Amino acid sequence: MIRAFRRLLVTLLLFLFIAPITHASGDDEKSSDDSPIDVVGKVVDHHELAVLGMHLPLPRIMLVEGEWYFYSSTESAVGSGEFVKKDGSLVPAGDAQITLDMSITSHLMYVWFGLILTLWLTIAMGRRYKKGIGRKTEPQGWFQNFFEIVFEFVRDDIAKTNIPDKKYKKFVPYLFTVFVSISFMNLFGLLPWGATATADVTVTAVLAAFTFFITQWNGSKDHWEHVFWFPGVPGWMRIILTPIEIIGLFTKPFALAVRLFANMLSGKIMIICILGLIFIFADIFGNIAGIGMSLFAVPLTVALYVLKAFVGILQAYIFTLLSAVFIGMAAEEHAHEEGVEAHA
Numbered sequence: 001m002i003r004a005f006r007r008l009l010v011t012l013l014l015f016l017f018i019a020p021i022t023h024a025s026g027d028d029e030k031s032s033d034d035s036p037i038d039v040v041g042k043v044v045d046h047h048e049l050a051v052l053g054m055h056l057p058l059p060r061i062m063l064v065e066g067e068w069y070f071y072s073s074t075e076s077a078v079g080s081g082e083f084v085k086k087d088g089s090l091v092p093a094g095d096a097q098i099t100l101d102m103s104i105t106s107h108l109m110y111v112w113f114g115l116i117l118t119l120w121l122t123i124a125m126g127r128r129y130k131k132g133i134g135r136k137t138e139p140q141g142w143f144q145n146f147f148e149i150v151f152e153f154v155r156d157d158i159a160k161t162n163i164p165d166k167k168y169k170k171f172v173p174y175l176f177t178v179f180v181s182i183s184f185m186n187l188f189g190l191l192p193w194g195a196t197a198t199a200d201v202t203v204t205a206v207l208a209a210f211t212f213f214i215t216q217w218n219g220s221k222d223h224w225e226h227v228f229w230f231p232g233v234p235g236w237m238r239i240i241l242t243p244i245e246i247i248g249l250f251t252k253p254f255a256l257a258v259r260l261f262a263n264m265l266s267g268k269i270m271i272i273c274i275l276g277l278i279f280i281f282a283d284i285f286g287n288i289a290g291i292g293m294s295l296f297a298v299p300l301t302v303a304l305y306v307l308k309a310f311v312g313i314l315q316a317y318i319f320t321l322l323s324a325v326f327i328g329m330a331a332e333e334h335a336h337e338e339g340v341e342a343h344a
Contacts, residue, residue, distance in 0.1 A: 043269060045107045048074075050193040057074065058103065058106070059104050060076075060077050061101075064097070064098055066099070106195045107197045107200045110196075111203055113184070113185075114181040114188065117181075125144060134148065150179070151176060154172065162325045164332055167331050171327055174210075175324055178323060183312065189264065190309060196264050198260055198315075199268050204256070204257040204260045212249075220330065227246065230242070252326050253326075267307075274297050274300055275297055
């Protein structure tokens with residue numbers, strides 16, 4: 001009992017130190033009514049990278065009416081006199097409009113971190129296999145064993161079971177990359193100063209777009225026949241079914257993007273709101289009330305962190321599984337049976 005209480009006390013103290021880091025932010029993240037916590041400001045994209053309580057500015061790259069502007073940070077852009085801050089956004093000082101904003105953001109940085117870690121992991125393991133470790137001998141170390149478990153899981157349980165046997169091997173690298181990189185992006189959001197890149201719909205939309213183009217590019221002749229022609233179906237029914245099938249091509253990646261985005265965003269907001277209760281109670285009723293609320297909020301946040309880690313891996317699996325299902329449906333050679341029942 002005493003040991004369990006000590007563990008709870010250590011966890012409480014740890015999160016009481018972490019919570020101010022999560023709460024701390026720049027002046028641009030504070031709401032206009034000086035609210036003790038700005039939930040929206042925590043989940044939106046930023047032009048700075050928060051690391052251990054420090055905020056590192058990121059480059060601003062913008063195309064304004066045919067002319068490119070490069071700045072090391074938002075402050076340097078404002079200091080140049082060419083741009084001003086308006087409602088938290090950077091806009092040209094004159095009447096010009098930004099044609100294209102290619103600035104580096106925190107979400108983009110975490111996308112790169114996930115892809116770089118995935119690339120490093122794959123290259124490191126590839127070098128081991130070239131040396132014969134794991135190929136001529138047994139895998140060495142927990143890291144290589146864990147890599148084999150993940151790779152074989154994606155290959156055998158996701159790719160092979162959903163894509164035709166003759167075609168599944170060429171999609172394994174893509175599916176493995178998607179699973180591992182999304183897992184990294186999701187888990188980065190568990191860091192007190194980290195950002196969940198997949199809680200940004202533009203990130204999930206790009207990931208879903210890759211699946212969409214790979215699916216359509218590898219679609220078989222039968223796939224396209226069942227989209228535009230429907231063998232064995234009466235001509236008058238094609239007028240109805242063809243638009244439905246075309247819309248279906250786009251609703252699948254749309255569902256992929258929205259599902260991943262909504263699940264990761266909701267988890268992030270939930271954790272921020274529960275931790276935010278500490279600051280709200282401290283702001284309204286005083287520091288003693290804030291400490292009292294922390295006795296409830298911190299253990300609940302610990303449980304949510306564990307749940308969010310599980311959901312992060314689960315959502316990476318669901319995205320990868322559905323990508324394999326969509327690719328398999330498009331790459332499959334259908335039997336040419338007559339009638340509407342065959343199409344159904």
